[in-house]
Amino acid sequence: MFSHLPPYAGDPILSLMEHYQRDERADKVNLSIGIYADGHGAIPVLSSVRAADLELAASPTPATYLPMEGHAAYRHAVAALLFGADLPPAQHLAVVQTLGGSGALKVGADLIARFFPQPTIWIPDPTWDNHIGIFEGAGFTTERYPYYDPQTKGLAFDAMLAKLDGLPRGAVVLLHPCCHNPTGVDPLREQWVQIIDLLQRRGLLPFFDLAYQGFAEGLEQDVWPVRECVRRGMAFLLSNSFSKIFSLYGERVGALSVFCPQAGQAENVLGQLKLTVRRNYSSPPMHGALIVARVLGDAALRLQWQGELEQMRVRVRDMRTMLGAQLETAVPDRDFSFLLRQHGMFGYTGLSAAQVDRLRDEFGVYAVHSGRICVAGLNDNNVARVAEAMAEVLRG
Numbered sequence: 387m388f389s390h391l392p393p394y395a396g397d398p399i400l401s402l403m404e405h406y407q408r409d410e411r412a413d414k415v416n417l418s419i420g421i422y423a424d425g426h427g428a429i430p431v432l433s434s435v436r437a438a439d440l441e442l443a444a445s446p447t448p449a450t451y452l453p454m455e456g457h458a459a460y461r462h463a464v465a466a467l468l469f470g471a472d473l474p475p476a477q478h479l480a481v482v483q484t485l486g487g488s489g490a491l492k493v494g495a496d497l498i499a500r501f502f503p504q505p506t507i508w509i510p511d512p513t514w515d516n517h518i519g520i521f522e523g524a525g526f527t528t529e530r531y532p533y534y535d536p537q538t539k540g541l542a543f544d545a546m547l548a549k550l551d552g553l554p555r556g557a558v559v560l561l562h563p564c565c566h567n568p569t570g571v572d573p574l575r576e577q578w579v580q581i582i583d584l585l586q587r588r589g590l591l592p593f594f595d596l597a598y599q600g601f602a603e604g605l606e607q608d609v610w611p612v613r614e615c616v617r618r619g620m621a622f623l624l625s626n627s628f629s630k631i632f633s634l635y636g637e638r639v640g641a642l643s644v645f646c647p648q649a650g651q652a653e654n655v656l657g658q659l660k661l662t663v664r665r666n667y668s669s670p671p672m673h674g675a676l677i678v679a680r681v682l683g684d685a686a687l688r689l690q691w692q693g694e695l696e697q698m699r700v701r702v703r704d705m706r707t708m709l710g711a712q713l714e715t716a717v718p719d720r721d722f723s724f725l726l727r728q729h730g731m732f733g734y735t736g737l738s739a740a741q742v743d744r745l746r747d748e749f750g751v752y753a754v755h756s757g758r759i760c761v762a763g764l765n766d767n768n769v770a771r772v773a774e775a776m777a778e779v780l781r782g
Protein backbone atom coordinates (compact mmCIF):
# COMPACT_ATOMS: atom_id res chain seq x y z
CA MET A 387 0.00 0.00 0.00
CA PHE A 388 2.75 2.48 0.84
CA SER A 389 5.51 1.21 -1.41
CA HIS A 390 5.32 4.26 -3.65
CA LEU A 391 6.22 6.64 -0.81
CA PRO A 392 9.70 8.07 -1.27
CA PRO A 393 12.04 8.48 1.73
CA TYR A 394 11.99 11.84 3.50
CA ALA A 395 15.02 13.89 2.54
CA GLY A 396 15.04 15.48 6.00
CA ASP A 397 14.71 19.07 7.22
CA PRO A 398 17.65 21.46 6.97
CA ILE A 399 17.27 22.48 10.62
CA LEU A 400 15.40 19.77 12.55
CA SER A 401 17.24 16.83 10.98
CA LEU A 402 20.53 18.48 11.88
CA MET A 403 19.34 18.52 15.48
CA GLU A 404 18.80 14.74 15.30
CA HIS A 405 22.29 14.33 13.88
CA TYR A 406 23.70 16.44 16.71
CA GLN A 407 21.93 14.35 19.34
CA ARG A 408 23.46 11.16 17.91
CA ASP A 409 26.97 12.68 17.86
CA GLU A 410 28.98 11.12 20.70
CA ARG A 411 31.76 13.71 20.89
CA ALA A 412 31.80 15.27 24.36
CA ASP A 413 32.87 18.69 23.12
CA LYS A 414 30.23 19.02 20.37
CA VAL A 415 28.56 22.43 20.06
CA ASN A 416 25.03 22.96 18.79
CA LEU A 417 24.71 26.21 16.85
CA SER A 418 22.10 24.89 14.46
CA ILE A 419 18.53 25.36 15.66
CA GLY A 420 17.24 28.71 16.92
CA ILE A 421 17.01 27.86 20.60
CA TYR A 422 18.36 30.17 23.29
CA ALA A 423 20.72 28.50 25.75
CA ASP A 424 21.95 30.30 28.87
CA GLY A 425 25.56 30.94 29.88
CA HIS A 426 25.86 27.33 31.06
CA GLY A 427 24.54 25.89 27.82
CA ALA A 428 21.13 24.98 29.29
CA ILE A 429 17.73 25.85 27.86
CA PRO A 430 16.31 28.08 30.60
CA VAL A 431 13.03 27.76 32.44
CA LEU A 432 12.33 31.46 32.96
CA SER A 433 11.59 32.31 36.58
CA SER A 434 8.49 34.27 35.50
CA VAL A 435 7.26 31.16 33.67
CA ARG A 436 8.02 28.91 36.63
CA ALA A 437 6.11 31.25 38.97
CA ALA A 438 3.09 31.31 36.66
CA ASP A 439 3.25 27.54 36.30
CA LEU A 440 3.29 27.07 40.09
CA GLU A 441 0.29 29.37 40.48
CA LEU A 442 -1.55 27.35 37.85
CA ALA A 443 -0.67 24.10 39.58
CA ALA A 444 -1.99 25.47 42.89
CA SER A 445 -5.50 25.81 41.45
CA PRO A 446 -5.66 23.47 38.47
CA THR A 447 -7.98 24.34 35.62
CA PRO A 448 -9.94 21.41 34.17
CA ALA A 449 -8.44 20.48 30.82
CA THR A 450 -11.58 21.11 28.83
CA TYR A 451 -11.48 22.05 25.15
CA LEU A 452 -10.46 25.61 24.46
CA PRO A 453 -12.62 27.47 21.92
CA MET A 454 -11.47 27.13 18.30
CA GLU A 455 -9.95 30.61 18.44
CA GLY A 456 -8.15 29.90 21.71
CA HIS A 457 -8.16 31.17 25.28
CA ALA A 458 -9.84 34.58 25.59
CA ALA A 459 -7.48 36.17 28.16
CA TYR A 460 -4.50 34.87 26.21
CA ARG A 461 -5.75 36.37 22.95
CA HIS A 462 -6.33 39.69 24.64
CA ALA A 463 -2.89 39.70 26.30
CA VAL A 464 -1.21 38.83 23.00
CA ALA A 465 -2.99 41.64 21.17
CA ALA A 466 -1.91 44.13 23.84
CA LEU A 467 1.70 42.94 23.62
CA LEU A 468 1.74 43.26 19.84
CA PHE A 469 -0.32 46.38 19.30
CA GLY A 470 0.20 48.32 22.53
CA ALA A 471 -2.17 49.41 25.27
CA ASP A 472 -4.44 51.36 22.91
CA LEU A 473 -5.37 48.29 20.88
CA PRO A 474 -7.21 48.55 17.59
CA PRO A 475 -10.89 47.91 18.40
CA ALA A 476 -12.31 44.42 18.03
CA GLN A 477 -14.10 45.20 14.78
CA HIS A 478 -10.66 45.74 13.19
CA LEU A 479 -8.70 42.89 14.69
CA ALA A 480 -9.06 39.11 14.55
CA VAL A 481 -6.66 37.15 16.78
CA VAL A 482 -6.50 33.37 17.11
CA GLN A 483 -4.25 31.32 19.35
CA THR A 484 -2.09 28.95 17.32
CA LEU A 485 0.42 26.13 17.68
CA GLY A 486 3.49 28.33 17.82
CA GLY A 487 4.54 30.66 15.06
CA SER A 488 4.47 27.79 12.58
CA GLY A 489 0.82 27.12 13.33
CA ALA A 490 0.04 30.82 12.81
CA LEU A 491 1.74 30.80 9.42
CA LYS A 492 -0.19 27.69 8.42
CA VAL A 493 -3.57 29.01 9.58
CA GLY A 494 -2.90 32.31 7.78
CA ALA A 495 -1.75 30.51 4.66
CA ASP A 496 -4.86 28.31 4.64
CA LEU A 497 -7.10 31.35 5.07
CA ILE A 498 -5.54 33.18 2.13
CA ALA A 499 -5.49 30.06 -0.04
CA ARG A 500 -9.23 29.58 0.50
CA PHE A 501 -10.24 33.09 -0.48
CA PHE A 502 -7.59 34.27 -2.94
CA PRO A 503 -7.32 31.95 -5.95
CA GLN A 504 -3.88 30.80 -7.13
CA PRO A 505 -2.09 32.40 -4.19
CA THR A 506 1.53 33.46 -4.49
CA ILE A 507 3.72 34.72 -1.68
CA TRP A 508 6.90 36.72 -2.15
CA ILE A 509 9.47 35.74 0.45
CA PRO A 510 12.84 37.33 1.16
CA ASP A 511 15.91 35.71 -0.36
CA PRO A 512 16.99 34.04 1.86
CA THR A 513 14.38 33.28 4.52
CA TRP A 514 13.55 30.65 7.15
CA ASP A 515 13.41 27.41 5.15
CA ASN A 516 10.08 26.35 6.51
CA HIS A 517 8.33 29.40 5.04
CA ILE A 518 8.63 27.62 1.71
CA GLY A 519 7.36 24.33 3.15
CA ILE A 520 4.40 25.86 4.96
CA PHE A 521 3.20 28.10 2.13
CA GLU A 522 3.76 25.56 -0.65
CA GLY A 523 2.09 22.96 1.57
CA ALA A 524 -0.97 25.25 1.72
CA GLY A 525 -1.09 25.49 -2.07
CA PHE A 526 0.93 28.68 -2.62
CA THR A 527 3.51 29.37 -5.25
CA THR A 528 6.55 30.93 -3.59
CA GLU A 529 8.56 33.65 -5.31
CA ARG A 530 11.54 35.53 -3.93
CA TYR A 531 12.46 39.17 -3.59
CA PRO A 532 16.09 40.28 -3.12
CA TYR A 533 16.95 40.80 0.54
CA TYR A 534 20.54 39.99 1.45
CA ASP A 535 23.54 41.35 -0.41
CA PRO A 536 26.53 39.02 0.13
CA GLN A 537 28.92 41.75 -1.07
CA THR A 538 28.02 44.25 1.64
CA LYS A 539 26.71 41.59 4.05
CA GLY A 540 23.78 43.96 4.46
CA LEU A 541 20.35 44.64 3.03
CA ALA A 542 19.90 44.65 -0.78
CA PHE A 543 17.59 47.58 -0.23
CA ASP A 544 17.33 49.07 -3.73
CA ALA A 545 16.88 45.69 -5.38
CA MET A 546 14.26 44.76 -2.78
CA LEU A 547 12.24 47.94 -3.40
CA ALA A 548 12.54 47.58 -7.18
CA LYS A 549 11.20 44.02 -7.04
CA LEU A 550 8.32 44.85 -4.68
CA ASP A 551 7.40 47.83 -6.86
CA GLY A 552 6.72 45.48 -9.77
CA LEU A 553 4.37 43.09 -7.94
CA PRO A 554 0.69 42.87 -8.83
CA ARG A 555 -1.87 44.54 -6.53
CA GLY A 556 -2.91 42.27 -3.67
CA ALA A 557 0.32 40.24 -3.82
CA VAL A 558 1.25 38.71 -0.45
CA VAL A 559 4.69 39.73 0.83
CA LEU A 560 6.34 37.95 3.74
CA LEU A 561 8.34 40.26 6.03
CA HIS A 562 10.34 39.69 9.22
CA PRO A 563 9.65 42.74 11.47
CA CYS A 564 12.94 42.15 13.34
CA CYS A 565 15.80 39.66 13.68
CA HIS A 566 15.58 38.41 10.11
CA ASN A 567 16.10 34.66 9.98
CA PRO A 568 18.69 33.57 8.81
CA THR A 569 20.69 36.75 8.11
CA GLY A 570 20.09 38.92 11.19
CA VAL A 571 19.95 41.87 8.76
CA ASP A 572 17.02 44.22 9.47
CA PRO A 573 15.99 47.35 7.59
CA LEU A 574 16.71 50.63 9.40
CA ARG A 575 13.70 52.62 10.58
CA GLU A 576 13.89 54.99 7.59
CA GLN A 577 14.12 52.01 5.24
CA TRP A 578 11.03 50.50 6.87
CA VAL A 579 9.21 53.76 6.18
CA GLN A 580 10.05 53.43 2.48
CA ILE A 581 9.10 49.74 2.41
CA ILE A 582 5.75 50.46 4.06
CA ASP A 583 5.15 53.46 1.75
CA LEU A 584 5.63 51.11 -1.17
CA LEU A 585 3.43 48.33 0.25
CA GLN A 586 0.69 50.90 0.79
CA ARG A 587 1.04 52.63 -2.58
CA ARG A 588 1.10 49.32 -4.49
CA GLY A 589 -1.75 47.74 -2.47
CA LEU A 590 0.34 44.73 -1.37
CA LEU A 591 -0.66 42.47 1.53
CA PRO A 592 2.06 42.14 4.19
CA PHE A 593 2.33 38.85 6.09
CA PHE A 594 4.62 39.61 9.05
CA ASP A 595 6.37 36.76 10.82
CA LEU A 596 7.46 37.83 14.31
CA ALA A 597 9.33 35.06 16.14
CA TYR A 598 11.87 37.21 18.04
CA GLN A 599 10.06 40.25 19.46
CA GLY A 600 12.42 41.83 22.01
CA PHE A 601 15.58 40.16 20.74
CA ALA A 602 16.69 43.04 18.47
CA GLU A 603 16.25 46.33 20.32
CA GLY A 604 13.31 45.87 22.66
CA LEU A 605 9.69 44.72 22.85
CA GLU A 606 8.25 48.00 21.59
CA GLN A 607 10.91 48.95 19.05
CA ASP A 608 10.91 45.53 17.38
CA VAL A 609 7.24 45.65 16.49
CA TRP A 610 7.35 49.19 15.06
CA PRO A 611 6.73 48.21 11.40
CA VAL A 612 3.56 46.36 12.39
CA ARG A 613 2.19 49.24 14.43
CA GLU A 614 3.01 51.63 11.61
CA CYS A 615 0.76 49.57 9.32
CA VAL A 616 -2.03 49.83 11.92
CA ARG A 617 -1.50 53.59 12.13
CA ARG A 618 -1.83 53.87 8.37
CA GLY A 619 -4.89 51.62 8.24
CA MET A 620 -3.27 48.94 6.06
CA ALA A 621 -4.54 45.36 5.99
CA PHE A 622 -2.01 42.72 7.07
CA LEU A 623 -1.51 39.33 8.71
CA LEU A 624 0.89 38.80 11.60
CA SER A 625 2.14 35.53 13.05
CA ASN A 626 3.90 35.64 16.39
CA SER A 627 5.58 33.03 18.53
CA PHE A 628 6.35 32.64 22.23
CA SER A 629 8.74 29.76 21.65
CA LYS A 630 11.90 31.83 21.95
CA ILE A 631 10.84 34.87 23.97
CA PHE A 632 9.27 32.74 26.72
CA SER A 633 11.54 29.71 26.22
CA LEU A 634 8.39 27.63 25.72
CA TYR A 635 9.32 25.81 22.49
CA GLY A 636 7.55 22.52 23.21
CA GLU A 637 4.35 24.10 24.53
CA ARG A 638 3.58 25.43 21.03
CA VAL A 639 2.31 28.89 21.87
CA GLY A 640 1.70 31.52 19.21
CA ALA A 641 -0.99 33.57 17.54
CA LEU A 642 -2.20 34.83 14.21
CA SER A 643 -3.55 38.38 14.04
CA VAL A 644 -5.34 39.81 11.04
CA PHE A 645 -5.78 43.57 10.91
CA CYS A 646 -8.81 44.70 8.93
CA PRO A 647 -8.89 48.43 8.11
CA GLN A 648 -12.59 48.36 7.34
CA ALA A 649 -14.68 48.20 10.50
CA GLY A 650 -16.75 45.05 10.79
CA GLN A 651 -14.61 42.81 8.59
CA ALA A 652 -12.79 41.28 11.53
CA GLU A 653 -15.88 39.35 12.59
CA ASN A 654 -16.00 37.39 9.34
CA VAL A 655 -12.24 36.99 9.29
CA LEU A 656 -12.32 35.59 12.83
CA GLY A 657 -15.14 33.25 11.85
CA GLN A 658 -13.17 31.92 8.89
CA LEU A 659 -10.08 31.53 11.05
CA LYS A 660 -12.13 29.46 13.50
CA LEU A 661 -13.26 27.28 10.63
CA THR A 662 -9.66 26.88 9.46
CA VAL A 663 -8.63 25.79 12.94
CA ARG A 664 -11.58 23.41 13.26
CA ARG A 665 -10.69 21.74 9.98
CA ASN A 666 -7.03 21.37 10.92
CA TYR A 667 -6.85 20.45 14.62
CA SER A 668 -10.13 21.69 16.09
CA SER A 669 -8.77 23.77 18.96
CA PRO A 670 -5.38 24.72 20.38
CA PRO A 671 -3.59 23.29 23.44
CA MET A 672 -4.11 24.97 26.78
CA HIS A 673 -1.16 24.88 29.14
CA GLY A 674 1.35 27.16 27.40
CA ALA A 675 -1.32 29.76 26.65
CA LEU A 676 -2.38 29.84 30.32
CA ILE A 677 1.22 30.48 31.34
CA VAL A 678 1.71 33.30 28.83
CA ALA A 679 -1.66 34.86 29.70
CA ARG A 680 -0.79 34.80 33.39
CA VAL A 681 2.67 36.32 32.94
CA LEU A 682 1.48 39.05 30.59
CA GLY A 683 -1.62 39.74 32.67
CA ASP A 684 0.18 40.21 36.00
CA ALA A 685 2.19 43.42 36.39
CA ALA A 686 4.91 41.89 38.59
CA LEU A 687 5.35 38.73 36.53
CA ARG A 688 5.39 40.72 33.35
CA LEU A 689 8.15 42.97 34.64
CA GLN A 690 10.09 39.90 35.72
CA TRP A 691 9.69 38.37 32.26
CA GLN A 692 10.76 41.59 30.52
CA GLY A 693 13.91 41.55 32.62
CA GLU A 694 14.61 37.95 31.66
CA LEU A 695 14.03 38.67 27.98
CA GLU A 696 16.40 41.62 28.23
CA GLN A 697 19.03 39.37 29.83
CA MET A 698 18.72 36.93 26.91
CA ARG A 699 19.02 39.75 24.41
CA VAL A 700 22.09 41.20 26.08
CA ARG A 701 23.79 37.82 26.49
CA VAL A 702 23.42 37.06 22.78
CA ARG A 703 24.82 40.49 21.91
CA ASP A 704 27.79 39.90 24.23
CA MET A 705 28.44 36.55 22.57
CA ARG A 706 28.46 38.26 19.16
CA THR A 707 31.05 40.71 20.41
CA MET A 708 33.17 37.96 21.89
CA LEU A 709 33.01 35.75 18.81
CA GLY A 710 33.75 38.69 16.52
CA ALA A 711 36.75 39.74 18.61
CA GLN A 712 38.18 36.23 18.71
CA LEU A 713 37.70 35.74 14.97
CA GLU A 714 39.40 39.07 14.26
CA THR A 715 42.42 37.97 16.29
CA ALA A 716 42.52 34.54 14.66
CA VAL A 717 41.98 35.74 11.07
CA PRO A 718 43.34 39.32 11.09
CA ASP A 719 43.01 39.87 7.33
CA ARG A 720 39.21 39.55 7.50
CA ASP A 721 36.52 41.89 8.73
CA PHE A 722 33.93 40.38 11.09
CA SER A 723 32.21 43.61 12.08
CA PHE A 724 29.11 42.43 10.19
CA LEU A 725 28.44 40.02 13.07
CA LEU A 726 27.83 42.99 15.35
CA ARG A 727 25.47 44.67 12.91
CA GLN A 728 23.21 41.61 12.78
CA HIS A 729 20.21 41.30 15.13
CA GLY A 730 18.70 38.42 17.02
CA MET A 731 19.80 34.87 17.67
CA PHE A 732 21.57 34.22 14.43
CA GLY A 733 24.89 35.05 12.88
CA TYR A 734 25.09 34.75 9.12
CA THR A 735 28.73 33.91 8.74
CA GLY A 736 29.20 33.65 5.00
CA LEU A 737 30.64 30.14 5.49
CA SER A 738 29.98 27.87 2.52
CA ALA A 739 28.11 24.57 2.82
CA ALA A 740 31.45 22.75 2.47
CA GLN A 741 32.94 24.82 5.31
CA VAL A 742 29.89 24.08 7.46
CA ASP A 743 30.43 20.37 6.78
CA ARG A 744 34.06 20.68 7.88
CA LEU A 745 33.00 22.48 11.06
CA ARG A 746 30.72 19.59 11.92
CA ASP A 747 32.90 16.69 10.81
CA GLU A 748 36.26 17.91 12.11
CA PHE A 749 35.27 20.03 15.08
CA GLY A 750 31.80 18.87 16.18
CA VAL A 751 30.42 22.39 15.66
CA TYR A 752 26.92 22.26 14.16
CA ALA A 753 25.71 25.13 11.96
CA VAL A 754 23.03 25.28 9.26
CA HIS A 755 24.16 24.68 5.67
CA SER A 756 23.40 28.28 4.71
CA GLY A 757 26.25 29.35 7.03
CA ARG A 758 23.85 30.42 9.78
CA ILE A 759 24.99 29.94 13.37
CA CYS A 760 22.85 30.30 16.45
CA VAL A 761 24.84 32.82 18.50
CA ALA A 762 22.53 32.02 21.44
CA GLY A 763 24.24 28.60 21.63
CA LEU A 764 27.61 30.20 22.47
CA ASN A 765 28.92 30.66 26.00
CA ASP A 766 32.19 31.42 27.81
CA ASN A 767 33.14 27.75 27.70
CA ASN A 768 32.72 27.10 23.99
CA VAL A 769 33.19 30.42 22.20
CA ALA A 770 36.99 30.14 21.91
CA ARG A 771 36.74 26.63 20.47
CA VAL A 772 34.09 27.75 17.97
CA ALA A 773 36.15 30.78 16.92
CA GLU A 774 39.23 28.58 16.48
CA ALA A 775 37.25 26.02 14.44
CA MET A 776 35.74 28.74 12.25
CA ALA A 777 39.15 30.34 11.76
CA GLU A 778 40.59 26.97 10.75
CA VAL A 779 37.96 26.32 8.06
CA LEU A 780 38.18 29.93 6.85
CA ARG A 781 41.96 29.59 6.40
CA GLY A 782 41.16 26.63 4.08
Ligand code: KET
Binds near residue numbers: 421514516567597
Ligand atom coordinates in the same frame (compact mmCIF):
# COMPACT_ATOMS: atom_id res chain seq x y z
N1 KET B 1 9.20 32.03 12.15
C1 KET B 1 10.52 32.20 12.17
C2 KET B 1 11.11 33.36 11.48
C3 KET B 1 11.31 31.27 12.86
O1 KET B 1 12.61 31.48 12.89
C4 KET B 1 10.73 30.16 13.50
C5 KET B 1 11.55 29.13 14.15
C6 KET B 1 9.34 30.06 13.46
C7 KET B 1 8.59 30.99 12.77
C8 KET B 1 8.60 28.94 14.14
O2 KET B 1 8.27 29.24 15.45
P1 KET B 1 7.55 28.13 16.36
O3 KET B 1 6.88 28.91 17.42
O4 KET B 1 8.64 27.25 16.88
O5 KET B 1 6.61 27.38 15.50
N2 KET B 1 12.77 28.98 13.87
C9 KET B 1 13.76 28.06 14.45
C10 KET B 1 13.27 26.69 14.74
C11 KET B 1 12.73 25.94 13.56
O6 KET B 1 13.35 25.87 12.49
O7 KET B 1 11.63 25.36 13.74
C12 KET B 1 15.02 28.06 13.58
O8 KET B 1 15.06 28.74 12.55
O9 KET B 1 15.99 27.39 13.96
